[in-house]
Amino acid sequence: MRNMFIWDFDGIIVFTPHELAWKIASEAYGIRGFTSEFYRKYVSGRPRIEGGKIILEKLGYFNGKKLSDKEREEEIKKFTNFKNRVFRELVEKGIFKVNWAAISFIIKAKEHGIFQVLASASRNVRIIADRVVVKGYGKLTELFDADVSGSGSTKDEVFKRAVDVVRRKRMKIQCIVVFEDSPSGIIAAKKLGLKTVGYRDQ
Template sequence: MSKPKACIFDLDGVIVDTAVYHYKAWRRLANQLGFDFTETQNEELKGISRIESLKIILNWGGVSKSDAEMQELATLKNEWYVEMITKMTPREILPGAKEFLELVKANHYLTALGSASKNSETILRQVGITHLFDALVDGNKVSKSKPDPEVFLVGAQELNVPPNQCVVFEDAIAGIQAAKSGGMKAVGIGKAEVLKGADLVVAGLLEMTLAKLENL
């Protein structure tokens, strides 16, 4: 592979950690429906679309709803979630994330966001790093969820860089699979035993260097 030219970042768990807000909003919904679920169960919802997450949660509670009711519940959960993320501050950027973004930009790499979230622009604005991205691709621009590579392929297209010169940063196995099936290099953020198939695994962007990026 030729030297990478672009970095595509997932948002949740890579740049910021909004999982806690998703958990609070989903849990509030579950409680309203008369049941509860744990943080461990919540891990299963990582990188999964809103409606798919809702189906899993309703299944945990043994609750069945029509499609129309599910849309209403998903909208309600999102309203609660948005209410929480609009109070986010730059302090919530994960360690090393802003610094690494600044480093790659300073070294002429192109950057894109590749996230399933439909609220990514709000989050980036709140934490003050929108200017560090050349392209934003999120749930408003794509319809297929990871492990489908659509979100990353659209990101590569918007940056005008071939997929084999893109490096994806992901914290979920579905995201690693999406990057690889899109013909890209993948850096896993988290644990190596979980993120199988990644070309490199680091605990966080704090551990990333230009040398590691260039040697992929």
């Protein structure tokens, strides 16, 4: 029987500019109150649409606006698409940092035969991951046996997809461990009965 590691990406393997992109987008929309604490508590680890909706609703963007459900959804899409453009521009400028200590750990786990799945909520993982070359392996994504990043509308769904990978392969797994840095991600993993390792860069 094998063990399985499920990895979040942002904040563990690579420190990405997601928080900065949300901050810039919020300021452009005249939204106040977006802080690092708010990001970690409500947005970090969530898919883009879910995170954007939380920002607009909790920080009062819709207050006083009489919008239909469809109009509200359109506003959320516009906001999140704008954030995504900002994020891509930041990445193009090289505003991200690789956590080589985490990558070394992933390599050791791979050498010990642990099945590893990349499971970020973001659909933008490859934009950064394909820029990171790991000596002896090629692109960063080559270290993983599967990648289900961005495959769900919630982190719960993404983790379920990760677990489904081994079920489809009919692999016998002894233990599944999720590596996460966000409170929402840890909660999602625990809902599925998965063991978790919380990580925070100091």
